[in-house]
Amino acid sequence: MSRTDPVAQTAFGPMVLAATEQYQGPGRLVDDDLAESFLPTSLRAMTRLLRWRIPREWSIRAAERSQPGLWANVSCRKRFIDELLDAALPDIDAVVILGAGMDTRAYRLARRSTIPVFEVDLPVNINRKRSVVRRALGAVPDSVRLIPVDFEHDDLAAELTRHGHRAADRTFFVWEGVTQYLTEAGVRATFDYLSTATPGSRLAFTYVRADFIDGTHRYGAESLYRRFCVRKRIWQFGLNPDDIAPFISPYGWELIEQAGPDYLVEHYVKPAGRKLGASQVEWTAYAARR
Template identity: 55%
Template sequence: MTGRSAAAQTAVGPMVVAAIEHNEPPHRRLVDDDLAASFLPGHLRALAALSRTAMVRRALVAASERGGPGLWSSIACRKRLIDERLSDPLTEIDAVVVLGAGLDTRGCRIARHSDLPVFEVDLPVNVRRKAEVLRRALGGTPASVHLVPVDFEHDDLMDALRSAGYDSTARTFFIAEGLLQYLTPDAVAATLSQLSSAAAGSRLVFTYIRQDFLDGTDTYGADAVYRRFRGRRPVWRSGLVPEQLGDWLADLGWSLDEQAGPSYYRDLYIRPTGRPLAASPIEWTALAHR
């Protein structure tokens, strides 16, 4: 399996987390996404339905923790953080662009109460699958949601967006959740540099894997995850250094606003639920502006 085809298979996992989390009682939920389950393939919709039972949810989270300590919480919390920044009343934007959208539901959730244009960018195979999912789950793609096929390693991202109707003068909220680690370092830099041509006032939120984990310098207790994604056929190809992120982004035309790691998620999201969970230190979320 090539890196690109392997990356295409990762569209489902985060939505499984979101779907199962939605079955937690509201005060114990890490993220709130009522569309997640309906976007999953049939066997995983059935699994999500089974997780309405607390014992099943606990077993699924425990299995995830054994394979990748803290990744369940990190995935759920990063989704919540992005949702909160996107819905913040102070966030004045004219468009949303979701890079590596996979089965993400944000565009469709936005479309329920707004005609804000949302552009969902992903590999062609994922775009085709997403269109099929939207036909099954919602009867079609909402008018304000635009599916844009792009190969981040080879295609001109901004040209593809403009061809899909994107207005390059729009203040844009760009989201790259769970994407950058699957790209080569050159493609990561090229992608973020292209995005910096967006209008002043645009914002960028992205997740990344720590470079020291990618190098194997420190696996942070996630040896199984390292073997899976950095083994004989590495799927994760790019990492970043938290302490160097501000300077790196500045070179690409962005100003760093904040970073969120495991302690942020613990204090703001996990601890209030009373659940005995920790977030993984290998993945971080960064927010920047133009």
């Protein structure tokens, strides 16, 4: 897998957005003081230009024209998952982040908890992440393990076990911004593993709507559809909101709630005083292992 792999390269976009949000002050949609430091030099320089209001607002408007609602979706899904994890911490023994990318969640958590966190991603992203963490923080925290895995081909359970994850641990699984890049077989193989999770485990995962990926509905995001579903063809798998409970139930998971665009706007965007819409294209689901 090369550094120019189109799926691996998508690890940077959400972190640019999170880093930019930190300059919004009290009106920011997500708190992530490490986001900027995890970016490569060129993107850090670009993001620092957005500390000024006018270029930042221009950048957000440009993103909204290109991908309507995705700015709020990405920002708010991060906050939603952070809040779910914080609430669950007293009742879990480990955290597994599937498709960790350049996300900082494990490192923000390590500053206040010794709970073991296992970051899983493509080998190119894990190698890059290790270098980034050493540059930004000096060393990978003792509580964080970095695990290279190809979800389509590798044995996820074996790799997690080899790196110290115990099957009996009640685990909070985070699967953010990943499922659309996999085939249905890859998604189901991961759920086969998740079906072995200990009762009391939790799962927060995002998905792109199937009716967007197959082109039935574009939800005003024509350029997004052309980019990911037509030209690059790297968005492969989707589900619709009504599909989630029946899809995950055979694997032993019970749907607790979902955060779609209305939820994100009501809980995060409006209270922040921001005038942003959220997109129907991506949703976040939260489930518990029965």
